[in-house]
Amino acid sequence: xxxxxxxxxxxxxxxxxxxxxxxxxxxxxxxxxxxxxxxxxxxxxxxxxxxxxxxxxxxxxxxxxxxxxxxxxxxxxxxxxxxxxxxxxxxxxxxxxxxxxxxxxxxxxxxxxxxxxxxxxxxxxxxxxxxxxxxxxxxxxxxxxxxxxxxxxxxxxxxxx
Amino acid sequence: xxxxxxxxxxxxxxxxxxxxxxxxxxxxxxxxxxxxxxxxxxxxxxxxxxxxxxxxxxxxxxxxxxxxxxxxxxxxxxxxxxxxxxxxxxxxxxxxxxxxxxxxxxxxxxxxxxxxxxxxxxxxxxxxxxxxxxxxxxxxxxxxxxxxxxxxxxxxxxxxx
Numbered sequence: 001x002x003x004x005x006x007x008x009x010x011x012x013x014x015x016x017x018x019x020x021x022x023x024x025x026x027x028x029x030x031x032x033x034x035x036x037x038x039x040x041x042x043x044x045x046x047x048x049x050x051x052x053x054x055x056x057x058x059x060x061x062x063x064x065x066x067x068x069x070x071x072x073x074x075x076x077x078x079x080x081x082x083x084x085x086x087x088x089x090x091x092x093x094x095x096x097x098x099x100x101x102x103x104x105x106x107x108x109x110x111x112x113x114x115x116x117x118x119x120x121x122x123x124x125x126x127x128x129x130x131x132x133x134x135x136x137x138x139x140x141x142x143x144x145x146x147x148x149x150x151x152x153x154x155x156x157x158x159x160x161x
Numbered sequence: 162x163x164x165x166x167x168x169x170x171x172x173x174x175x176x177x178x179x180x181x182x183x184x185x186x187x188x189x190x191x192x193x194x195x196x197x198x199x200x201x202x203x204x205x206x207x208x209x210x211x212x213x214x215x216x217x218x219x220x221x222x223x224x225x226x227x228x229x230x231x232x233x234x235x236x237x238x239x240x241x242x243x244x245x246x247x248x249x250x251x252x253x254x255x256x257x258x259x260x261x262x263x264x265x266x267x268x269x270x271x272x273x274x275x276x277x278x279x280x281x282x283x284x285x286x287x288x289x290x291x292x293x294x295x296x297x298x299x300x301x302x303x304x305x306x307x308x309x310x311x312x313x314x315x316x317x318x319x320x321x322x
Contacts, residue, residue, distance in 0.1 A: 034212075041208050046201055047219035050209065 001156045003027040003127055003149065007102075007116040009059070019107060020059035020085040023116045031056055032128055038096035039121045054094035057103045057116060059085035096121075123147040130154055135161050165317045167194040167288055167310055171224070171277035172232060175265070181272035186265055187226035187243035190277045194310075198223055199289045205254040206282055221252035224261045224277060247275065257282055284308040291315050296322050 004026050011019040027035075031054070038050040060082035090106040100118040107114070126146060130153040133141070138154050145151050168191060175186035192198075201219070209217040226247050231238035250263040262276035291302055291314045302315050 037212050038214060041212050045204050045208050047205050047208070047217050049218040050212065050214045051216040051218065052214040 001131070001153065001160070003032070003131075003153075005119060005149070007057075007119070009105075009114050009116050011112055011114040018087065019112050019114050020087070020089070020105070021062055022060040022082050023057040023103065023105075024060060024082075025057045025103070025116070027056075027124070027127075032124060035094070035096055035101050035124060036121070036128065039098055039101070042096070042098045048097055050096045052094045052096075053092065054103065055092050056094070057092060057105070059087075059089055059105060061085045120147070123149055126150045127153055130157070165292070165314055165321075167292075167314060168192070169194060169280060169310070171260075171280070173226070173275050173277055175273045175275045177273040178271065181267075181270075184265060184267065184272040185228070185243070185245060186273050186275055187228055187245075187247070188232035189227045189229045189240070190224040190261065191227065192224045192261070192277075194223075194285070194288065196289075196292065199285060199292070202252070202254055202259060202282075202285055203289060205252075206256075206259075209254060210256065216253055216255045218254075219252050220249055221261065222250050223252070224250060224263075226275075254282070259285070281308070284310055287311040288314055291318070 004024065007023045007025065009020050009023050034052070034054075038052070042048065042050060061084075063081040063083040088108045090108045093104045095102055095104060098121065100120050101124075102118040103116045105114050106112070123146075127149050130138070130141060130145070130150055135157060138158055141150075141154055145154060171190045171192060173187050173190050177184055177186065198221075201221075205217045205219060209215075224247075226243035226245075227240050228243050229238050229240045246266045247263040248266055250261055252261055253259060258279035258281055260277045260279045262274065264271045265273040265275060287306065287308050288311055291299070291306065291311055294302065296318065299315060299319055302311075306312050306315055
């Protein structure tokens with residue numbers, strides 16, 4: 001099963017709207033292990049964030065009809081159709097804190113910085129536990145699971161394994 | 162442990178937000194590198210390299226911010242404490258260097274961001290080794306010490322202990 005997140009993106013340092021508005025990230029087992037290692041490392045020392053280069057996010061922009069909506073005034077929540085962002089995103093930084101993690105991107109030559117929504121480390125731990133749990137134990141977790149992603153994992157595993 | 166204080170006078174680079182062109186920013190920062198701070202930096206550096214990340218960040222209020230008449234000639238010009246609010250101050254430790262950064266906040270608004278110039282991590286490692294060398298080993302350092310601060314610490318210990 002792919003652990004995939006669709007994240008909203010907030011832009012800083014730029015008034016133009018020509019930046020990604022969302023990102024899709026697939027949390028591979030390797031990426032999950034890396035994030036959890038960073039978070040646990042922070043618990044052992046007096047630091048609050050670890051950064052690493054990571055190109056996992058696919059940056060997205062809304063697929064809106066320029067003819068119908070030339071000023072692109074349609075509220076974001078009314079559109080749910082995204083296409084890959086065509087601008088060139090420079091460095092992508094994965095920032096892991098003790099409680100959450102997110103990605104930051106920089107748009108070439110504009111100074112624009114944008115950040116994804118953060119994901120809870122606790123949620124990732126829950127997802128990892130549910131992925132590694134014997135299938136026969138999954139029904140006992142249905143009542144206990146806290147995150148939406150955790151529910152998705154249980155549902156997927158019960159239907160597909 | 163020696164009681165010598167290692168004092169760095171660092172240049173400060175400010176990035177001022179467009180709408181606050183006239184805001185006042187510090188030109189220099191003074192940081193006293195105590196043994197406690199050295200331990201923190203080296204612990205962060207070790208953690209960062211052990212998990213294959215490129216940077217690690219911690220809140221740290223060590224710098225005292227100043228405005229100097231001649232920023233390029235610190236210590237030899239008139240210096241006044243910067244009275245604005247700099248927060249939150251982050252200590253950023255990378256593989257080869259470290260620096261501090263913060264935001265100038267006025268009435269709740271970020272007017273500028275400031276960062277000090279870099280300190281070479283090798284200098285911190287060398288200072289730590291000299292600070293913690295038994296006094297009888299100090300003469301061995303006279304030939305091999307590389308950093309200016311290392312020389313200062315060595316000189317201080319040779320003269321005062």
